[in-house]
Amino acid sequence: MSDMTYVQSLLPRIRHILSSSDLSTVSAKAVRKELIRQGEDEKKIKASREELDEQIGEIYEQLISPPDDTSSEDIPLNSTSTPTIPLSSQPEPLSRKIKKEEPPSPERKPKIEREPVMASGSRETDEQMAIRLQREFDMAAEGRARPSRSTATPARKKKTIKRKSRVRVGSGDEGEERGKKRRNKNSVFNKEMILSDSLAAFIGEPSLSRPQTVKRIWDYVKENDLQDQGDKRYILCDDRLKSVFHTDRLHMFTMNKLLVPHFRDSDDIIYKTEPRPPSPDVKPKVETSEQKPKIESSQVDESEEEYDSEDAYLYS
Protein backbone atom coordinates (compact mmCIF):
# COMPACT_ATOMS: atom_id res chain seq x y z
CA MET A 1 0.00 0.00 0.00
CA SER A 2 2.79 2.30 0.79
CA ASP A 3 4.03 1.66 -2.67
CA MET A 4 0.78 2.74 -4.07
CA THR A 5 1.12 5.98 -2.24
CA TYR A 6 4.60 6.48 -3.40
CA VAL A 7 3.74 5.72 -6.97
CA GLN A 8 0.70 7.89 -6.76
CA SER A 9 2.84 10.72 -5.62
CA LEU A 10 4.91 10.34 -8.70
CA LEU A 11 2.05 10.46 -11.11
CA PRO A 12 2.27 14.17 -11.85
CA ARG A 13 5.90 13.85 -12.60
CA ILE A 14 5.40 10.77 -14.68
CA ARG A 15 2.83 12.61 -16.66
CA HIS A 16 5.16 15.46 -17.06
CA ILE A 17 7.96 13.22 -18.19
CA LEU A 18 5.76 11.47 -20.66
CA SER A 19 4.43 14.73 -21.91
CA SER A 20 7.85 16.03 -22.58
CA SER A 21 8.97 12.82 -24.14
CA ASP A 22 8.62 11.39 -27.51
CA LEU A 23 5.81 8.97 -26.95
CA SER A 24 6.75 7.04 -29.94
CA THR A 25 10.03 6.11 -28.47
CA VAL A 26 9.77 6.52 -24.78
CA SER A 27 9.69 3.46 -22.65
CA ALA A 28 8.72 2.71 -19.12
CA LYS A 29 12.30 2.09 -18.42
CA ALA A 30 13.20 5.48 -19.72
CA VAL A 31 10.64 7.08 -17.49
CA ARG A 32 11.95 5.26 -14.48
CA LYS A 33 15.44 6.29 -15.29
CA GLU A 34 14.38 9.83 -15.65
CA LEU A 35 12.72 9.73 -12.27
CA ILE A 36 15.90 8.46 -10.76
CA ARG A 37 17.80 11.10 -12.55
CA GLN A 38 15.54 13.64 -11.06
CA GLY A 39 16.49 12.47 -7.66
CA GLU A 40 14.08 9.70 -6.88
CA ASP A 41 15.35 6.91 -4.77
CA GLU A 42 16.44 4.22 -7.12
CA LYS A 43 15.60 1.52 -4.68
CA LYS A 44 12.12 2.76 -4.19
CA ILE A 45 11.65 3.04 -7.88
CA LYS A 46 12.81 -0.47 -8.39
CA ALA A 47 10.76 -1.74 -5.53
CA SER A 48 7.61 -0.37 -7.02
CA ARG A 49 8.55 -0.98 -10.55
CA GLU A 50 5.60 -3.06 -11.43
CA GLU A 51 3.13 -0.60 -10.10
CA LEU A 52 5.09 2.18 -11.60
CA ASP A 53 5.08 0.64 -15.00
CA GLU A 54 1.43 0.08 -14.77
CA GLN A 55 0.80 3.69 -13.96
CA ILE A 56 3.13 4.83 -16.66
CA GLY A 57 1.25 2.67 -19.05
CA GLU A 58 -2.05 4.13 -18.03
CA ILE A 59 -0.90 7.67 -18.36
CA TYR A 60 0.68 6.78 -21.59
CA GLU A 61 -2.53 5.40 -22.94
CA GLN A 62 -4.40 8.42 -21.77
CA LEU A 63 -2.05 10.56 -23.68
CA ILE A 64 -2.24 8.61 -26.85
CA SER A 65 -5.94 8.04 -26.86
CA PRO A 66 -7.92 11.20 -26.56
CA PRO A 67 -11.26 10.91 -24.83
CA ASP A 68 -13.34 12.06 -27.74
CA ASP A 69 -12.60 10.56 -31.03
CA THR A 70 -14.93 12.85 -32.82
CA SER A 71 -11.99 14.78 -34.03
CA SER A 72 -10.89 11.88 -36.08
CA GLU A 73 -12.23 13.83 -38.92
CA ASP A 74 -9.06 14.95 -40.42
CA ILE A 75 -6.70 17.45 -39.22
CA PRO A 76 -5.18 19.46 -41.95
CA LEU A 77 -1.56 18.88 -41.65
CA ASN A 78 -0.61 22.23 -42.83
CA SER A 79 -2.94 24.19 -40.74
CA THR A 80 -2.20 25.41 -37.29
CA SER A 81 1.06 24.79 -35.75
CA THR A 82 0.83 21.15 -36.17
CA PRO A 83 3.96 19.50 -35.17
CA THR A 84 6.12 18.01 -37.75
CA ILE A 85 5.56 14.59 -36.57
CA PRO A 86 4.46 12.12 -38.99
CA LEU A 87 1.20 10.68 -38.14
CA SER A 88 2.80 7.74 -37.23
CA SER A 89 1.32 7.02 -34.46
CA GLN A 90 0.96 4.09 -32.58
CA PRO A 91 3.15 5.10 -29.86
CA GLU A 92 3.47 1.59 -29.04
CA PRO A 93 6.78 0.77 -27.64
CA LEU A 94 5.98 1.87 -24.22
CA SER A 95 3.01 -0.23 -23.71
CA ARG A 96 4.87 -3.09 -25.11
CA LYS A 97 7.57 -2.86 -22.66
CA ILE A 98 5.27 -2.35 -19.84
CA LYS A 99 3.01 -5.19 -20.54
CA LYS A 100 4.83 -7.95 -22.12
CA GLU A 101 1.80 -10.06 -22.54
CA GLU A 102 0.10 -7.35 -24.36
CA PRO A 103 1.10 -7.78 -27.82
CA PRO A 104 2.19 -5.13 -30.02
CA SER A 105 0.07 -3.87 -32.72
CA PRO A 106 0.17 -5.91 -35.82
CA GLU A 107 2.37 -3.39 -37.35
CA ARG A 108 5.52 -2.07 -36.02
CA LYS A 109 5.39 1.55 -35.45
CA PRO A 110 7.69 3.75 -37.19
CA LYS A 111 10.08 5.70 -35.24
CA ILE A 112 9.34 9.27 -35.10
CA GLU A 113 12.02 11.74 -34.97
CA ARG A 114 11.28 14.44 -32.59
CA GLU A 115 13.07 16.29 -30.00
CA PRO A 116 14.89 14.12 -27.60
CA VAL A 117 13.28 12.92 -24.53
CA MET A 118 13.67 15.33 -21.75
CA ALA A 119 14.47 18.27 -23.78
CA SER A 120 15.45 20.54 -21.06
CA GLY A 121 15.75 23.46 -23.31
CA SER A 122 12.70 25.60 -23.71
CA ARG A 123 10.22 24.89 -21.07
CA GLU A 124 6.57 25.08 -21.57
CA THR A 125 4.26 24.80 -18.71
CA ASP A 126 2.82 21.44 -18.12
CA GLU A 127 -0.46 22.65 -19.33
CA GLN A 128 0.86 24.02 -22.57
CA MET A 129 2.83 20.96 -23.14
CA ALA A 130 -0.11 18.78 -22.41
CA ILE A 131 -2.22 20.68 -24.87
CA ARG A 132 0.37 20.57 -27.53
CA LEU A 133 1.01 16.94 -27.07
CA GLN A 134 -2.59 16.15 -26.84
CA ARG A 135 -2.96 17.61 -30.26
CA GLU A 136 -0.17 15.51 -31.52
CA PHE A 137 -1.54 12.41 -30.00
CA ASP A 138 -4.84 13.25 -31.43
CA MET A 139 -3.40 13.24 -34.81
CA ALA A 140 -1.39 10.22 -34.14
CA ALA A 141 -4.32 8.30 -32.91
CA GLU A 142 -6.42 9.46 -35.73
CA GLY A 143 -5.00 7.19 -38.31
CA ARG A 144 -4.69 4.15 -36.25
CA ALA A 145 -7.92 2.77 -35.18
CA ARG A 146 -6.39 -0.02 -33.35
CA PRO A 147 -9.07 -2.15 -31.90
CA SER A 148 -7.29 -3.55 -29.00
CA ARG A 149 -3.74 -3.99 -28.22
CA SER A 150 -4.52 -6.73 -25.85
CA THR A 151 -5.21 -9.27 -28.44
CA ALA A 152 -2.90 -10.49 -30.97
CA THR A 153 0.19 -12.40 -30.91
CA PRO A 154 3.07 -11.31 -28.89
CA ALA A 155 5.35 -12.76 -31.37
CA ARG A 156 7.20 -10.32 -33.39
CA LYS A 157 6.67 -10.13 -37.04
CA LYS A 158 7.54 -13.19 -38.85
CA LYS A 159 10.23 -13.19 -41.31
CA THR A 160 7.89 -14.42 -43.89
CA ILE A 161 6.23 -11.10 -43.94
CA LYS A 162 9.39 -9.67 -45.27
CA ARG A 163 9.33 -6.10 -46.14
CA LYS A 164 6.05 -4.60 -46.61
CA SER A 165 7.42 -1.20 -46.87
CA ARG A 166 5.61 0.45 -49.59
CA VAL A 167 2.19 -0.86 -49.01
CA ARG A 168 0.21 1.51 -51.00
CA VAL A 169 -3.00 0.00 -49.85
CA GLY A 170 -4.90 3.07 -50.59
CA SER A 171 -7.97 1.49 -49.21
CA GLY A 172 -8.46 2.50 -45.68
CA ASP A 173 -7.23 5.10 -43.37
CA GLU A 174 -4.35 2.97 -42.46
CA GLY A 175 -2.87 3.00 -45.87
CA GLU A 176 -3.28 6.68 -46.11
CA GLU A 177 -1.91 7.22 -42.74
CA ARG A 178 1.01 5.08 -43.54
CA GLY A 179 1.67 7.01 -46.61
CA LYS A 180 1.80 10.19 -44.69
CA LYS A 181 4.09 8.98 -42.09
CA ARG A 182 6.31 7.39 -44.60
CA ARG A 183 6.81 10.64 -46.28
CA ASN A 184 7.67 12.26 -43.09
CA LYS A 185 10.10 9.66 -42.29
CA ASN A 186 13.40 11.28 -42.43
CA SER A 187 15.97 8.74 -41.75
CA VAL A 188 19.40 7.97 -42.87
CA PHE A 189 18.01 7.03 -46.20
CA ASN A 190 17.40 10.54 -47.04
CA LYS A 191 20.70 11.62 -45.78
CA GLU A 192 22.62 13.46 -48.37
CA MET A 193 25.67 11.58 -49.45
CA ILE A 194 28.69 12.86 -51.21
CA LEU A 195 28.92 11.39 -54.65
CA SER A 196 31.97 10.05 -56.32
CA ASP A 197 33.44 12.14 -59.08
CA SER A 198 32.00 10.03 -61.82
CA LEU A 199 28.57 9.90 -60.31
CA ALA A 200 28.63 13.57 -59.43
CA ALA A 201 29.52 14.33 -63.00
CA PHE A 202 26.72 12.17 -64.20
CA ILE A 203 24.11 13.54 -61.85
CA GLY A 204 25.36 17.04 -62.02
CA GLU A 205 25.44 17.51 -58.30
CA PRO A 206 28.15 16.83 -55.80
CA SER A 207 25.85 15.29 -53.26
CA LEU A 208 22.46 13.72 -53.19
CA SER A 209 20.50 11.26 -51.15
CA ARG A 210 20.45 7.69 -52.21
CA PRO A 211 16.84 7.53 -53.30
CA GLN A 212 17.15 10.75 -55.19
CA THR A 213 20.18 9.49 -56.97
CA VAL A 214 18.34 6.42 -58.06
CA LYS A 215 15.52 8.57 -59.21
CA ARG A 216 17.80 10.74 -61.26
CA ILE A 217 19.31 7.74 -62.88
CA TRP A 218 15.95 6.38 -63.78
CA ASP A 219 14.97 9.68 -65.19
CA TYR A 220 17.99 9.61 -67.36
CA VAL A 221 17.31 6.04 -68.41
CA LYS A 222 13.81 6.88 -69.45
CA GLU A 223 14.73 10.02 -71.19
CA ASN A 224 17.24 8.19 -73.25
CA ASP A 225 15.23 5.06 -73.62
CA LEU A 226 17.92 2.92 -72.14
CA GLN A 227 15.77 0.16 -70.81
CA ASP A 228 16.25 -3.22 -72.31
CA GLN A 229 13.18 -3.81 -74.41
CA GLY A 230 13.39 -7.50 -73.81
CA ASP A 231 13.34 -7.14 -70.10
CA LYS A 232 12.73 -3.67 -68.92
CA ARG A 233 14.22 -4.39 -65.60
CA TYR A 234 17.54 -4.19 -67.25
CA ILE A 235 19.23 -0.96 -68.06
CA LEU A 236 21.45 -0.62 -71.02
CA CYS A 237 24.33 1.59 -70.20
CA ASP A 238 25.45 4.23 -72.58
CA ASP A 239 28.83 5.79 -72.25
CA ARG A 240 27.80 8.06 -69.46
CA LEU A 241 26.31 5.27 -67.46
CA LYS A 242 29.25 3.09 -68.22
CA SER A 243 31.50 5.64 -66.69
CA VAL A 244 29.61 5.13 -63.50
CA PHE A 245 28.71 1.48 -63.47
CA HIS A 246 31.40 0.06 -65.68
CA THR A 247 29.08 -2.37 -67.25
CA ASP A 248 27.03 -2.55 -70.40
CA ARG A 249 23.90 -3.70 -68.79
CA LEU A 250 22.65 -3.88 -65.27
CA HIS A 251 19.62 -5.11 -63.46
CA MET A 252 17.65 -2.49 -61.64
CA PHE A 253 18.01 -4.41 -58.44
CA THR A 254 21.72 -4.25 -58.67
CA MET A 255 21.77 -0.58 -59.35
CA ASN A 256 21.78 0.25 -55.71
CA LYS A 257 24.50 -2.20 -55.13
CA LEU A 258 26.61 -0.69 -57.80
CA LEU A 259 25.93 2.73 -56.43
CA VAL A 260 27.30 1.96 -53.05
CA PRO A 261 30.89 2.62 -53.96
CA HIS A 262 29.84 5.97 -55.25
CA PHE A 263 28.39 7.16 -52.00
CA ARG A 264 30.46 8.69 -49.33
CA ASP A 265 29.26 9.78 -45.99
CA SER A 266 30.06 13.36 -45.36
CA ASP A 267 31.83 12.26 -42.25
CA ASP A 268 33.87 9.68 -43.96
CA ILE A 269 37.01 10.29 -45.78
CA ILE A 270 37.05 7.19 -47.76
CA TYR A 271 34.48 5.93 -50.10
CA LYS A 272 32.35 3.29 -48.64
CA THR A 273 33.17 1.01 -51.34
CA GLU A 274 34.84 -2.09 -50.17
CA PRO A 275 33.67 -4.36 -52.84
CA ARG A 276 32.10 -7.07 -50.89
CA PRO A 277 33.69 -10.37 -51.17
CA PRO A 278 31.55 -13.16 -52.36
CA SER A 279 31.05 -14.26 -48.86
CA PRO A 280 30.23 -17.90 -48.74
CA ASP A 281 27.57 -17.22 -46.21
CA VAL A 282 25.60 -15.12 -48.51
CA LYS A 283 22.56 -16.99 -49.44
CA PRO A 284 21.80 -16.94 -53.06
CA LYS A 285 18.20 -16.33 -52.35
CA VAL A 286 18.14 -13.34 -54.53
CA GLU A 287 19.30 -15.02 -57.56
CA THR A 288 17.21 -18.05 -57.08
CA SER A 289 14.04 -16.38 -56.10
CA GLU A 290 13.98 -13.49 -58.32
CA GLN A 291 16.10 -13.70 -61.35
CA LYS A 292 15.93 -17.21 -62.45
CA PRO A 293 12.48 -18.50 -61.85
CA LYS A 294 10.72 -15.80 -63.70
CA ILE A 295 12.85 -15.91 -66.72
CA GLU A 296 11.29 -17.32 -69.76
CA SER A 297 12.85 -20.48 -70.89
CA SER A 298 13.85 -18.86 -74.09
CA GLN A 299 15.70 -16.23 -72.22
CA VAL A 300 17.29 -18.30 -69.62
CA ASP A 301 20.61 -18.71 -71.21
CA GLU A 302 21.00 -15.14 -72.09
CA SER A 303 19.78 -13.84 -68.81
CA GLU A 304 21.93 -16.09 -66.79
CA GLU A 305 24.83 -15.09 -68.82
CA GLU A 306 24.12 -11.49 -68.24
CA TYR A 307 23.77 -11.96 -64.59
CA ASP A 308 26.87 -13.88 -64.45
CA SER A 309 28.92 -11.15 -65.86
CA GLU A 310 27.18 -8.73 -63.66
CA ASP A 311 28.04 -10.61 -60.58
CA ALA A 312 31.50 -10.96 -61.84
CA TYR A 313 31.73 -7.26 -61.86
CA LEU A 314 30.16 -6.88 -58.52
CA TYR A 315 32.52 -9.12 -56.81
CA SER A 316 35.58 -8.31 -58.72
Place this chain on the structure above:
DNA sequence: ACCGGGCCCCATGTTCTACT
Protein backbone atom coordinates in the same frame (compact mmCIF):
# COMPACT_ATOMS: atom_id res chain seq x y z
C1' DA B 1 15.15 -9.68 -10.67
C1' DC B 2 17.62 -6.96 -13.56
C1' DC B 3 20.72 -5.80 -17.18
C1' DG B 4 22.83 -6.31 -21.48
C1' DG B 5 23.67 -8.36 -25.86
C1' DG B 6 22.06 -9.94 -30.12
C1' DC B 7 18.77 -10.54 -33.61
C1' DC B 8 15.17 -8.87 -36.52
C1' DC B 9 12.42 -5.47 -38.71
C1' DC B 10 11.49 -1.15 -40.86
C1' DA B 11 12.21 3.16 -43.00
C1' DT B 12 12.95 5.43 -48.83
C1' DG B 13 13.30 5.21 -53.58
C1' DT B 14 12.92 2.81 -57.99
C1' DT B 15 10.38 -0.63 -61.73
C1' DC B 16 8.66 -4.79 -63.21
C1' DT B 17 6.37 -9.15 -62.85
C1' DA B 18 3.39 -12.45 -61.05
C1' DC B 19 -0.55 -13.39 -58.80
C1' DT B 20 -5.24 -12.73 -57.07
Place this chain on the structure above:
DNA sequence: AGTAGAACATGGGGCCCGGT
Protein backbone atom coordinates in the same frame (compact mmCIF):
# COMPACT_ATOMS: atom_id res chain seq x y z
C1' DA C 1 -7.07 -3.99 -62.42
C1' DG C 2 -4.77 -3.74 -58.36
C1' DT C 3 -1.41 -5.25 -55.12
C1' DA C 4 2.56 -7.38 -53.22
C1' DG C 5 7.13 -8.66 -53.48
C1' DA C 6 11.65 -8.72 -55.43
C1' DA C 7 17.19 -6.05 -54.20
C1' DC C 8 19.88 -2.75 -51.93
C1' DA C 9 21.97 0.58 -48.86
C1' DT C 10 22.28 2.06 -43.09
C1' DG C 11 20.93 2.94 -38.57
C1' DG C 12 17.97 2.70 -34.86
C1' DG C 13 14.53 0.68 -32.00
C1' DG C 14 11.91 -3.25 -30.08
C1' DC C 15 11.89 -7.68 -28.23
C1' DC C 16 13.69 -11.95 -26.48
C1' DC C 17 16.84 -14.63 -24.12
C1' DG C 18 20.73 -15.55 -21.39
C1' DG C 19 23.86 -14.38 -17.82
C1' DT C 20 24.90 -12.37 -13.39
